[in-house]
Amino acid sequence: xxxxxxxxxxxxxxxxxxxxxxxxxxxxxxxxxxxxxxxxxxxxxxxxxxxxxxxxxxxxxxxxxxxxxxxxxxxxxxxxxxxxxxxxxxxxxxxxxxxxxxxxxxxxxxxxxxxxxxxxxxxxxxxxxxxxxxxxxxx
Numbered sequence: 582x583x584x585x586x587x588x589x590x591x592x593x594x595x596x597x598x599x600x601x602x603x604x605x606x607x608x609x610x611x612x613x614x615x616x617x618x619x620x621x622x623x624x625x626x627x628x629x630x631x632x633x634x635x636x637x638x639x640x641x642x643x644x645x646x647x648x649x650x651x652x653x654x655x656x657x658x659x660x661x662x663x664x665x666x667x668x669x670x671x672x673x674x675x676x677x678x679x680x681x682x683x684x685x686x687x688x689x690x691x692x693x694x695x696x697x698x699x700x701x702x703x704x705x706x707x708x709x710x711x712x713x714x715x716x717x718x719x720x
Contacts, residue, residue, distance in 0.1 A: 653679045661675050663712075678712065685711075689704050
C-alpha cells in the first residue's frame with residue numbers, strides 16, 4: 582500500500598503542481614485523477630480494510646495518517662497556487678479545504694462501493710463549488 586500511495590502522490594505532484602498547466606483546469610484534473618485512482622484495482626475495499634486495521638495497529642494508524650498528511654500537503658500546495666492566481670475565491674483556510682476535499686472523496690468511495698448508481702463525476706462539481714464560494718455562513 583505504501584509503495585502504491587507514494588507512486589500516486591508522485592504522479593499527482595508532478596502533474597498537478599506544474600506551472601505548465603492552466604490553473605482552472607487543475608481542479609478538474611486533480612479531482613478526475615482521484616476518482617480514476619480510487620475506481621481502479623479494488624482500491625476502495627482494500628482501503629476500507631486498512632482503515633479497519635488502523636484501529637488495531639498503531640503502526641497502521643501512523644501509516645494511514647502519513648498517507649492523509651501527504652495528500653493534504655499536495656492539495657494545500659495546489660490550492661495555495663490557485664489562490665495566488667485568484668482562481669479560488671473561497672476564504673476558507675487551505676488546509677481545511679484540502680481536508681474537506683479528501684473527506685468528500687472518501688465518503689463518496691465508501692458509498693459508491695455499496696451503490697454504484699451514484700454518479701462519479703458529480704463529486705467534481707461539489708469540489709469546484711466549494712473552492713469557488715466567496716464565503717460560507719455556518720451560523
